[in-house]
Amino acid sequence: MTYCVGMMLEKGLVLMSDTRTNSGVDNISTFPKMFHWHVPGERIITVMTAGNLATTQAVVSQLEERTKLPDDRTNSLLEMPTMFTVASEIGRLLRETIDQRQRANDDTGRKRFTASIILAGQIAGMEPRLFMIYPEGNFIEASTDTPFFQIGELKYGRPIILRAYDRGMSFEEAIKLLMVSFDSTLKANLSVGMPLDLMVLERDLYEPAYTARVTRDDPYFQSISSSWGNALKSAFESLPKYTMDD
Numbered sequence: 626m627t628y629c630v631g632m633m634l635e636k637g638l639v640l641m642s643d644t645r646t647n648s649g650v651d652n653i654s655t656f657p658k659m660f661h662w663h664v665p666g667e668r669i670i671t672v673m674t675a676g677n678l679a680t681t682q683a684v685v686s687q688l689e690e691r692t693k694l695p696d697d698r699t700n701s702l703l704e705m706p707t708m709f710t711v712a713s714e715i716g717r718l719l720r721e722t723i724d725q726r727q728r729a730n731d732d733t734g735r736k737r738f739t740a741s742i743i744l745a746g747q748i749a750g751m752e753p754r755l756f757m758i759y760p761e762g763n764f765i766e767a768s769t770d771t772p773f774f775q776i777g778e779l780k781y782g783r784p785i786i787l788r789a790y791d792r793g794m795s796f797e798e799a800i801k802l803l804m805v806s807f808d809s810t811l812k813a814n815l816s817v818g819m820p821l822d823l824m825v826l827e828r829d830l831y832e833p834a835y836t837a838r839v840t841r842d843d844p845y846f847q848s849i850s851s852s853w854g855n856a857l858k859s860a861f862e863s864l865p866k867y868t869m870d871d
Contacts, residue, residue: 626816627658627777629673630806631743632799633755633767635792637834638745638826639799641807642673643777645818659822660685662692662702663832668748670702670711671824675777676740676760683722684742688715708754712744712764720762741776745826753828781813782806796825796835804839804849821846 629642642658656678663669672688674681691701705711719742726738739760747753755767757774767774772792775783785805794802800823810817819841827834839846 626814627675628779628782628807628810628814628817629658629675629743629776630773630782630786630803631673631745631755631757631767632773632786632790632803633753633792634794634796634799636796637747637828637830638671638753638755639796639803640671640673640743640745640824640826641800641803642822643807643811643817644820644822645816646678655818655820657822659824660689661824661833662688664703666749666831668703668746669826669831669833670708670744670746671826672715672745673743673776674740675742677726677738680719680722680726680738680740681742683726684715684718684740687718687722706748707751708744708746708748708756709766711746712756712758712766715742715744716758716762716764719758719760723760743774743776747826747828747831749831753826778810778814778817782810785809796827800825801849804846805853808846808850808853 627643627645632639640659644655644657646654646656658675659671659673661669661671672685674685688702692703702711705714719740723738723740741760742758744756744758755774756764757776758764773786773790786802789802807821811819821839823837823839824833825835
């Protein structure tokens with residue numbers, strides 16, 4: 626399992642993902658789930674992945690190879706005219722990769738090689754855009770009504786984002802909000818784990834404005850975790866008391 630969040634702000638996009646991959650409690654490892662490509666001054670494209678690791682890595686590997694082909698870049702992320710066409714191509718690759726692995730394993734439906742992807746980025750002359758791509762290859766785009774996407778183990782970290790998100794918030798405030806969301810998820814589900822990868826895509830910059838890997842001993846994350854826990858306890862204690870007296 627995993628947890629990834631892509632958030633749209635007026636100033637750009639903020640992305641965060643965990644790095645845990647496991648096949649049971651006795652086989653846990655760390656693997657990045659955030660990948661990006663950029664052409665300075667022209668475009669930046671970032672993906673975050675969740676689901677079957679072999680499937681998502683096959684898709685990422687194909688995308689990576691297409692950025693390196695010197696003679697035929699027709700289907701390269703570095704040449705596509707819009708983020709919509711990028712989303713369409715990644716969706717096609719994801720669907721075909723899942724189908725291929727399904728057939729190769731002669732699976733009759735007992736196990737689905739499923740995966741999903743969050744795509745974020747900007748191409749010069751256009752707005753920053755954020756998409757969620759489903760295993761079937763179709764996708765939806767973020768909007769004012771749906772300003773953030775989550776994939777993976779999303780239910781524990783979603784409530785705090787719904788309550789505190791504001792499109793006009795600063796990058797720093799958005800990072801703090803995501804830290805709280807991930808802390809809540811980490812405490813509730815062992816299949817999501819540190820370290821966390823963070824990336825900020827500032828509008829019209831076309832390269833990462835800020836990146837970080839947040840480890841378990843990160844002082845700020847520790848402070849957020851303890852402060853949020855104490856704040857929740859204080860809020861609970863301040864609620865009106867229930868009485869069983871008639």
